Amino acid sequence: MAAPVLDVTGLSVHAGRNALVEDVSLSVRPGETLCLVGESGCGKSLTCMSMLGLLDAGLTVGGSIRLFGAEIVGVSESVLNGLRGSDVAMIFQNPMVSLNPVKRVGAQISEAIIEHTDLRGGAVDRRVAELLDQVGIPNVPRNRNCYPYQLSGGMCQRVMIAMALACRPRLLIADEPTTALDVTIQAQILRLLRDIQAELGLGVVFVTHDLGVVAEIADTVSVMYAGRVVESAPVDMLFEDPRHPYTRALMASRIGFGRMPGTALDAIGGTVPAPSARPKGCNFAPRCHRAGARCAQDPRLLRDGQRSVACHFPETGSEAMA
């Protein structure tokens, strides 16, 4: 089996004494997609930002993040700069915000190529055309000269993907890349990402709060709650037999469909506790229909074959979904 492109062990992120992310471990192999899923505020974005060394200056990181075997926690900004945009690329939720509104899209891709590769002159132009073609932009000679506002949201996200691929990365981190798009365009972008991943053998970390998207794209899934991974498993196993009551609640309430951040799930009352207001013991216990006295103790993430669950009272397939 190929070595992981990303191997995170015991990752923590603190803002002063508040733990925002705690003891997160995950790993991605070439050609594999790991989905990070959970409600707003569970720590998905911070986990991704840590992988690129892009956290705000006031936050401290602990644990280990190995990219292609090399530790990045504690390394200098110049080493991180070398990795960002070359071996690792990232795409974000809103392409309109990430793209420069006053530069033509072709020129923006050229800049990414020049910054991270040895290509120059006509070779850059040819690579821009090849990338735009690869991500399904029609009429490349015309559209490469457009400004972002002249293209639709879906086209702009394709341009962002082209920029991400410009440097032939081995790991792609995608933070809710389809959330701002309507459903049909979302499906097209997911298909594009899947095709590109298969073609290039990319490792992908894909952040979403939408289980429909998870079902489409994931190989493995880590469910996060209040800064921790509460369950992780291969996607089929997770959907067939979710064990953590939070995973079940997510499935029962299908959080993807039009839910605003911070609103309660149908199947469970309450919201994700703020990092400064997390309960003692299991973070999910106050919202959990199965909570008992033991939940005052922190449940450890226990491995059972390919699955890990952090729950004193995990559910099993035969029980009714929450």
Ligand SMILES: Nc1ncnc2c1ncn2[C@@H]1O[C@H](COP(=O)(O)OP(=O)(O)OP(=O)(O)O)[C@@H](O)[C@H]1O
């Ligand atoms: N720079 C920061 N300083 C202090 N707290 C922060 C900082 N950045 C994020 N947080 C807090 O850390 C927690 C996790 O945030 P994060 O953005 O990773 O969540 P998320 O799961 O990605 O949510 P969303 O889907 O809304 O992006 C939240 O409670 C957030 O308010």
